[in-house]
Amino acid sequence: MAVPRHKHTRSSVGQRRMHIFINPATxxxxxxxxxxxxxxxxxxxxxxxxxxxxxxxxxxxTRKEKKARESAIKETKKK
Ligand SMILES: [Zn+2]
Known part of the structure; x- marks a missing residue:
C-alpha cells in the first residue's frame, strides 16, 4: 500500500478543503x-x-388539518 512521504500541514490541508462545500439549494x-x-x-x-x-x-x-392548510394558502395569497 502506498504510504504518504511527507506530512500534510494543516495549512495545505485547509487550502485543499476550502473548495469543498455544499452550495445552498436554489x-x-x-x-x-x-x-x-x-x-x-x-x-x-x-x-x-x-x-x-x-x-x-x-x-x-383530516378536517382540522384541511382547515389549517386552506387558511394558510389564503394568507399567502393576500401577501
Ligand atoms: Zn404551492
Whole structure:
C-alpha cells in the first residue's frame, strides 16, 4: 500500500478543503401558494405544478388539518 512521504500541514490541508462545500439549494416560489419549492417540481404544500393540480393534497388530511392548510394558502395569497 502506498504510504504518504511527507506530512500534510494543516495549512495545505485547509487550502485543499476550502473548495469543498455544499452550495445552498436554489429555490423557486410556488405560483399558487408562493411557498419556496425546488424548481421543476410539484409543490408539496398545495400539489400544483405549472398552475395545474397534479396531486390532491387535501384528500388524506383530516378536517382540522384541511382547515389549517386552506387558511394558510389564503394568507399567502393576500401577501
Ligand atoms: Zn404551492
Amino acid at each position: 429555490l423557486a416560489s410556488c405560483q399558487k401558494c408562493s411557498k419556496p419549492i425546488l424548481p421543476h417540481t410539484m409543490c408539496k404544500n398545495c400539489g400544483f405544478y405549472k398552475g395545474k393540480e397534479v396531486l390532491n393534497v387535501m384528500a388524506k388530511l
